[in-house]
Amino acid sequence: MDNGTSQLSQFLSFTLSNVEEIEEKFFNHNRSLDLINLYKKxxxxxxxxxxxxxxxxxxxxxRDISNMHKVTIASSKxxxxxxxxxxxxxxxxxKNAKTGRGRTNFEFxxxxxxxxxxxSNVHPQVLLSSETEVVLHLDEENTHEVENDPQAPSETLADGSRNAENRPILTAKRRRTKVVTSTYKKRNEILTDMKNDLKTYYSEKIHIDREKLELDKEKHKEKVKRTELLKEHLEQLKIFNMNRQ
Known part of the structure; x- marks a missing residue:
């Protein structure tokens, strides 16, 4: 690593540390708890x-935190x-998984x-494909099942033996295909719901606009009618004054 890259890395590390310190002062226990609960919601x-x-x-x-605590806070924060x-x-x-003793505590x-x-496994396993990236949270039990799947295909070596070590890889490939397909299906369902929501929204908007237009027409007719009545009244008043003279 050259000197310029090292300095940039140190600067970024220092900046990130300062940002986290500022945010920690702003987000006390109650605000942090509200943040977590709103995220879950x-x-x-x-x-x-x-x-x-x-x-x-x-x-x-x-928006909700700003309203709850009477402050203005950015979404990025x-x-x-x-x-x-x-x-x-x-x-x-x-840390607690590696050491059975000296268990530490976490506030939230x-x-x-x-x-x-x-x-138990909070680190996502990333499955990549040419079209998309899918992140799965696999616990230790599920991972164990994949590694010991008796039906998982194995690779035949040159000497005719089976390479059992490749079974988890091949199983992961099958799972990746299944997950990607499921993701596409879920994405299509979401898009369909969004289209239906938009269709409903615009249908209701068109209906409201039509009602408003009809109301404006009625108001215009009423205004024209009042104007005509006023003209007639003025004309009659004019004739009455002329007759008096």
Whole structure:
């Protein structure tokens, strides 16, 4: 690593450390707890019309925290703080998994256990394909089942023997295909729901606009009618005054 790269790395590390320190001062225990609970609330709605993506999720979280604590906070600040808490929780889980003694504590252990569903493996396994990237959370039990799958195909070597070590890899490939297919299906379902929501929204909007247009027409007719009556009244008043003279 050259000197310029080293200095850049040190600068980025220093900047990240300062950002985390500032956010930690802002996010006390109560605000951090609200942040986690709001994340759980909106995370379950990802893909719906209300929460289309993660950007929308953090916008909603920032809005709610700003309203709850009478402050103005950016969505990026909420996202960064949650990532820090998430990273600390994973370090906490890893440390306790490696050492059976001297168990450490994490302030929001219960809340993050609910987020990860009590899984012992909180680090996602990334499955890649040319079309998409799918992230799976596999616990130790599921991983063990994959490694010992008796039906998993094995590779035949040159001497005619079977290479059992390749079975988890081949099984992972099958699982990857299945997960990608499931992801496409879920994505299509989400897109279909979004299209239906938009269709319903615009149908209702058209109906409301038509009602408004009809109401405006009625108001215009009423205005024209009043104008005609006023003209008639003025004309009669004019004739009356002329007769008096």
């Amino acid at each position: 909106y995370k379950s709605k990802i893909g719906t019309y209300e929460v289309k993506n993660m950007k929308k999720l953090w916008d909603l979280v920032a 909420c996202e960064n703080r949650f990532k820090v808490l998430d990273r600390n929780y994973k370090k906490f889980v890893d 252990e219960k809340e993050f256990e609910e987020i990860y569903g009590g899984k």
